[in-house]
Amino acid sequence: MKKHYRVVIIGAGIMGLSAAYHLARRGITDVLVIDRGYLCGGASGRNGGGVRAQFSSETNIRLMRESIEICRDFATEMKINVWFRQGGYLFLTRSKAQAAQLEASAGLQKRCGLATRLLSGREVQSIVPEIDTQGVELASFNPDDGVVFPWPFLWGYAQAAEALGVELATFTEVEGFATDGKRITSLALARTAHDALAAHDRAERTSAHGRGPQLAPESHTERPVQERFSVSAETVLCCAGAWSPNIAKMLDISLPNVPHRHEICSTEPLKPWLGPLVADLSNGLYFSQSARGEIVGGVSVEPVPHGINQRSSVQFLATYAQALVRTVPSMASVKVLRQWAGCYDLTPDQSPIVGRVDGCENFVLACGFMGHGFMMAPVMGRHLAEHIATEETSALFAQWNLRRFAEGNLLKSESMIIG
């Protein structure tokens, strides 16, 4: 590892790795990507792999249209199979108010060039005959949306970035920053023996198990650090997802993001029968069939424990099973193999926080993606690399800057959020 880098990226999830890859593609290869844990350990390895352009905000629709194009070419470009399957997304609504909103969103999507079409309950069965459509008010379907297997996306970006000269350091955490008042001058890093970290995390999970709240971060026992060192950087990019507020706090920057646990599960593999990812806007139920045959899905379960919590609950499994079996009765006999959880990174106006931070001029944020960070990373990595390389602020980055919260210019909410 070197003493100085042009760019240090905090977080080796898909957002950080995509940004690193695109920086390297632009010729900026003097890049270090660090992560507290292992690849795929955070939300990038814990999501359902949905990739869709059906949103209610024009910004999201246009970005995701581009991201889907990138996903389509990813396997060829990166020489890695990401199990991309364009079976579409089928949104269901069960009230007049939601139906009206779905109709408005579908209209906007069509104006943006999507092939979205509206369907009645009965027409839903022409796409998924197994769905019990009783109570379905209106549905929308975009055949170009799809699902991927998330993990190979990270390996693909990591491999390609490393081949271009980017350095990747897992099990390496930020402990603090040095600044000159206006800029970050260096980062204090700590490398942990990965095994000792796993044992440490396990002990903390066990101590918090089922009794009271999870331990507050400040009450955590000390991590088993192997080595401490510092690196300097011209630009620091924070792609730490739900951990971003903790990183920013070390710089006395307060972020409005909140981690929100989201649970998910997977069944035994079945022969292919389900084309689209089905998402019910009335209860947050969604389910899709992966290219490996499993039915992967989740549902909204509120409230969730405070803070970063990646533990599973039986409440989720029961709520999901009930919602899924009501929607697809023939799923009753299918067995759940495994459940797990990850954290959404939520913002007060349901829009991401991206770009340079006022008062700390070489600190760039890319967080608050509302559970859509994975699907947006292919296109956002390119925008982030451009932002860092050119130092120009696009309209998108101006719109999504952190300062909107201080100025009271909150954005119009995105309504098509699942789970």
Place this chain on the structure above:
Amino acid sequence: MSGKTLLCRCEDVTLDEVEHAIAKGHTDIESVKRFTGFATGWCQGKQCLIACARVIEDKTGAFPLAPITPRPPVHPMPLGMLAGLANVVSTERVTHHERGAVRKPNVGNGEGESQ
């Protein structure tokens, strides 16, 4: 053992594949699990975990200190049976057991989504 020996019979992961993952730098057990898919099938690692841990020990010199995170349920369970639990397991229990529980602001909360 030959390279074609199956270490994880549920997901058809061979010794060769585990060794390949380690050679690619995935030396901790969680990363090997993700790269090869071992322990993600029907038995959830009951058969293969020790075998894979031994291969990691052989190749890296260190036997993993902690196993992979176990994922519920303990046995595969039909969705129909789990659905029956919904009336027994109240989601409000989360509030009792985990103080400071939070609700997602404005989104994903049933009808609140349409606001």
